[in-house]
Amino acid sequence: MGHYAAVWDDKAATEITKDWNGIDQVLLRNPHGASAKISLHGGQVISWRNDQGEELLFTSNKAIFKHPKSMRGGIQICYPQFGDCGSLDQHGFARNKIWVIDENPPPLASNESFGKSFVDLLLKSSEEDLKQWPHSFEFRLRVSLAIDGDLTLISRVRNINGKPFSFSFAYHTYLSVSDISEVRVEGLETLDYLDNLSKRELLTEQGDAITFESEMDRTYLRSPKVVAVLDHERKRTYVIGKEGLPDTVVWNPWEKKSKTMADFGDEEYKSMLCVDGAALERPITLKPGEEWTGKLMLTAVKSSFCFDQLELQSKGF
Numbered sequence: 001m002g003h004y005a006a007v008w009d010d011k012a013a014t015e016i017t018k019d020w021n022g023i024d025q026v027l028l029r030n031p032h033g034a035s036a037k038i039s040l041h042g043g044q045v046i047s048w049r050n051d052q053g054e055e056l057l058f059t060s061n062k063a064i065f066k067h068p069k070s071m072r073g074g075i076q077i078c079y080p081q082f083g084d085c086g087s088l089d090q091h092g093f094a095r096n097k098i099w100v101i102d103e104n105p106p107p108l109a110s111n112e113s114f115g116k117s118f119v120d121l122l123l124k125s126s127e128e129d130l131k132q133w134p135h136s137f138e139f140r141l142r143v144s145l146a147i148d149g150d151l152t153l154i155s156r157v158r159n160i161n162g163k164p165f166s167f168s169f170a171y172h173t174y175l176s177v178s179d180i181s182e183v184r185v186e187g188l189e190t191l192d193y194l195d196n197l198s199k200r201e202l203l204t205e206q207g208d209a210i211t212f213e214s215e216m217d218r219t220y221l222r223s224p225k226v227v228a229v230l231d232h233e234r235k236r237t238y239v240i241g242k243e244g245l246p247d248t249v250v251w252n253p254w255e256k257k258s259k260t261m262a263d264f265g266d267e268e269y270k271s272m273l274c275v276d277g278a279a280l281e282r283p284i285t286l287k288p289g290e291e292w293t294g295k296l297m298l299t300a301v302k303s304s305f306c307f308d309q310l311e312l313q314s315k316g317f
Helices: 002-007 127-132 254-258 309-314
Strands: 014-018 024-029 035-039 044-049 075-078 116-124 137-146 151-159 165-176 183-186 192-195 201-204 216-220 226-231 236-243 247-252 272-286 291-302
Touching: 014 116, 024 116, 024 137, 035 137, 044 151, 151 165, 151 272, 165 291, 183 272, 216 272, 226 272, 236 272, 272 291
Parallel strands: none
Antiparallel strands: 014 024, 024 035, 035 044, 044 075, 075 165, 116 137, 137 151, 151 291, 165 272, 183 226, 192 201, 192 216, 216 247, 226 236, 236 291, 247 272
16 A cells, blocks of 8 residues: 555546536545545535435535525635625635635645645635725635545645734535434533524533434534544444644534525435534634644544544544
């Protein structure tokens, strides 16, 4: 496997196609059959498959695939606002924009490239953006797929404005699960959280793990760098690692809200869960010329009821 990694051609593992709206999509592959697909519409990861070809991200069967509407599912880039806590539309405008492939991005650490297939995307503030949010920025996104199938997203936001600006951010990540009632989230116990269903009331998590019996929309504050989502029925654990993202959002719309969303099936809440690495409680402030980096690392492993800390350490978490 090491030899295979050494001769792995990341350029040959990257393919550009167009969707039915004529918008470019980038397909990343690894030597063992895993893949990821990224749309230039929103810089959105719309598929992540393991080496068995199993889809690991949820996409609604009622998702609207038409620019500028963002697609319900995958991993959405929420910038410069998450939710409706601001003057912009829900989750900001980055997920609705057409990004471009960045052929000459500023360098990242060598371990973010070696043995991986990846693509670098770029979004710059447009005249339209400046009318609704008057701050000039460059947003660079790298999406990479490792030989072991791990998916990594690295966002870099630079202030090219003449004055400071602040923003909130989230990787709005729709995970595919077997049955939401059989899922638990570990790593957030005893933390304070904002209950977004109760006017952002500040509460403290009391359970030893998060389980699901009704609608949930919470922002866990100052959360650890690693959170695990255990899907007992599939015997699969999603390990979510994050850097530069102090908060974690956990969301499932449940039955009643699902029926109010035009781009979401009435029963689809059973097969998805959003767990988002985010920076929300304390907005990020950049002075002119400063850059912020936020990193998300996703691993899907076979599991029973716990995740192995030694394995996480070996992956760099």
